[in-house]
Amino acid sequence: MKEEQQPLHHHHHHQRRVTTKKLTKPTAYVILLLLSYALGYLSAPSFNSANPSSPRIPQATTITSATKSEFDQFRVTAQCADPVPSKLVRQTILDRLFNGTSPFDDFPPAHVSSLLRPKRIKGWGSNGAVFENLIRKVKPRTIIEVGTFLGASAIHMAELTRSLGLKTQILCLDDFRGWPGFRDRFRDIAMVNGDVMLLYQFMQNVVHVNMTEWVLPVPFSSGSGLVKLCEWGVLGDLIEVDAGHDFHSAWSDISRAYRILRPGGVIFGHDYFTAADNKGVRRAVDLFAKLNGLRVQLDGQHWVIDSA
Ligand SMILES: C[S@@+](CC[C@H](N)C(=O)[O-])C[C@H]1O[C@@H](n2cnc3c(N)ncnc32)[C@H](O)[C@@H]1O
Numbered sequence: 270m271k272e273e274q275q276p277l278h279h280h281h282h283h284q285r286r287v288t289t290k291k292l293t294k295p296t297a298y299v300i301l302l303l304l305s306y307a308l309g310y311l312s313a314p315s316f317n318s319a320n321p322s323s324p325r326i327p328q329a330t331t332i333t334s335a336t337k338s339e340f341d342q343f344r345v346t347a348q349c350a351d352p353v354p355s356k357l358v359r360q361t362i363l364d365r366l367f368n369g370t371s372p373f374d375d376f377p378p379a380h381v382s383s384l385l386r387p388k389r390i391k392g393w394g395s396n397g398a399v400f401e402n403l404i405r406k407v408k409p410r411t412i413i414e415v416g417t418f419l420g421a422s423a424i425h426m427a428e429l430t431r432s433l434g435l436k437t438q439i440l441c442l443d444d445f446r447g448w449p450g451f452r453d454r455f456r457d458i459a460m461v462n463g464d465v466m467l468l469y470q471f472m473q474n475v476v477h478v479n480m481t482e483w484v485l486p487v488p489f490s491s492g493s494g495l496v497k498l499c500e501w502g503v504l505g506d507l508i509e510v511d512a513g514h515d516f517h518s519a520w521s522d523i524s525r526a527y528r529i530l531r532p533g534g535v536i537f538g539h540d541y542f543t544a545a546d547n548k549g550v551r552r553a554v555d556l557f558a559k560l561n562g563l564r565v566q567l568d569g570q571h572w573v574i575d576s577a
Contacts, residue, residue, distance in 0.1 A: 349528060350502035355410035358503055359438045362485050365501060373472065373481040381469050384459040388477040389470050391455070392421020394539050399568035403507055404429045407535050409437050413498065413505035415491050415522050416512030417441035420471045420484070426509075427480040440503070442487040442494040443512065445471060491518075495525035504531040510538035516549025523557050533577045541565075541572035 353361050363369055377385055404426065412430075417423050423441050430437035445468035452458060452465065459466045468488050475484045487494050491512045498504075508526045512518060523536070530536050540550045554572045558565045566573040 349499040349504075352504045352531065353502045355438075355506075358411050358440070359485065361501060361503060362440060362487065365497070366487065371481070372486060373476065376472055376476060376481075377469060381466065384461070384466055385470055385473045386457070388474055389457065390419050390421045390424065390474055392418070392425075394570050395421035396425050397569045397571060399537060399571040399573065400426055401429055402568060403535055403537060403573065404433065404435070404437075407507045408433075408435055409506035409534075410435075411503070411505050411507075411531075412437055412439045413442065413503075413508045413526070413529065414439060415442045415495070415508070415510045415526055417443040417445075417471060417486070418447065418467070420474045422509065422511065423484055424474060424478055424480065427475075427483050428478070431480075431483070437483065439484045440487050440498075440505070441471070441484060442489065442491055442498075443467075443471075444490045445486070445488050491522050492525065495522070495529065499525070499529050504529050504534075506531050506534045508534065508536045510536065511540075514540055514548045514550050516553050519550045519553035520557065523553055527557070527561075527574075527576075530576055535573060535575045535577075537568070537571050537573040539571055541567065542570045 363371060400422065409430070412426055414423050414426070420441065423439055427437075427439055430439075445465075447455070447458075447465060447467055452460065458470060468486060472486060475481055487498075489497075505526075508530055510519070510522050510526055512522055519538075523538070527536055538550065538554070540548075541554060542551075551572070554565055554574075557563070558574060563574050563576070566575065
């Protein structure tokens with residue numbers, strides 16, 4: 270026990286000797302906790318040269334420079350490219366992901382159209398006042414949504430931006446897999462050989478409300494998608510985080526998403542004040558804000574962090 274605990278508190282590198290074999294359960298747990306903490310911390314924006322105006326870590330933090338260098342090997346290495354101008358964001362996504370063409374061209378394909386409903390939307394707090402409040406305030410040119418499902422919140426935001434006369438591109442980052450067992454509640458979403466039609470039903474919903482020019486799916490996992498957006502220099506003026514609600518998912522989504530928030534932009538998310546809150550969203554948001562010296566504001570069930 271004594272030997273295994275040493276490395277975490279010791280500052281001399283030559284004495285670092287963590288052997289997984291000898292770890293007791295509680296020790297392993299503490300190490301895991303610190304690693305995930307450090308992972309997110311090291312990918313936080315204070316290390317991001319593309320975002321020099323990010324707030325610095327406050328002095329009060331308990332993480333020392335010694336632990337920083339110890340955990341350096343876990344650092345997310347992606348470098349954000351220089352920001353792409355807002356008016357080129359849509360074309361950048363089309364070029365990078367869709368061979369330069371819109372995924373809505375010739376949609377829906379013949380083999381899928383009979384499997385879709387003209388419109389099938391279900392959301393959670395997806396029409397809350399927070400969306401209008403933030404869109405009026407930020408007047409975003411680019412919104413990045415992490416967690417879209419059938420598009421309830423994305424479509425709500427598209428309608429808001431249109432009614433305010435804004436030319437806003439909304440990028441919807443979602444693997445469009447839902448979650449294991451989601452079809453218990455959504456039996457009507459078709460499945461073909463194990464492939465659920467979430468992406469296509471979302472796209473059909475966007476077609477139904479005539480928003481295909483303003484909304485694009487980014488059909489990948491939040492982790493890989495957010496890293497690529499950073500590497501491509503695609504930044505959001507407004508970023509909504511509403512994907513995985515456990516601590517680790519929320520923590521990594523927020524950490525990665527904050528790197529691609531345009532300086533002065535706003536990042537926000539659902540489930541700070543709902544039955545799901547103790548799953549980890551609130552803990553992740555609070556910890557992230559604390560480490561980065563940011564203030565968490567509340568708007569209904571949503572948390573809001575304004576980088577301005
Ligand atoms: C609560 S739903 C989003 C609801 C939507 N924002 C609304 O208000 O209508 C969560 C979504 O996150 C997606 N998701 C969960 N974990 C993900 C991950 N690691 N990468 C990509 N998408 C993920 C799921 O596929 C699901 O569609």
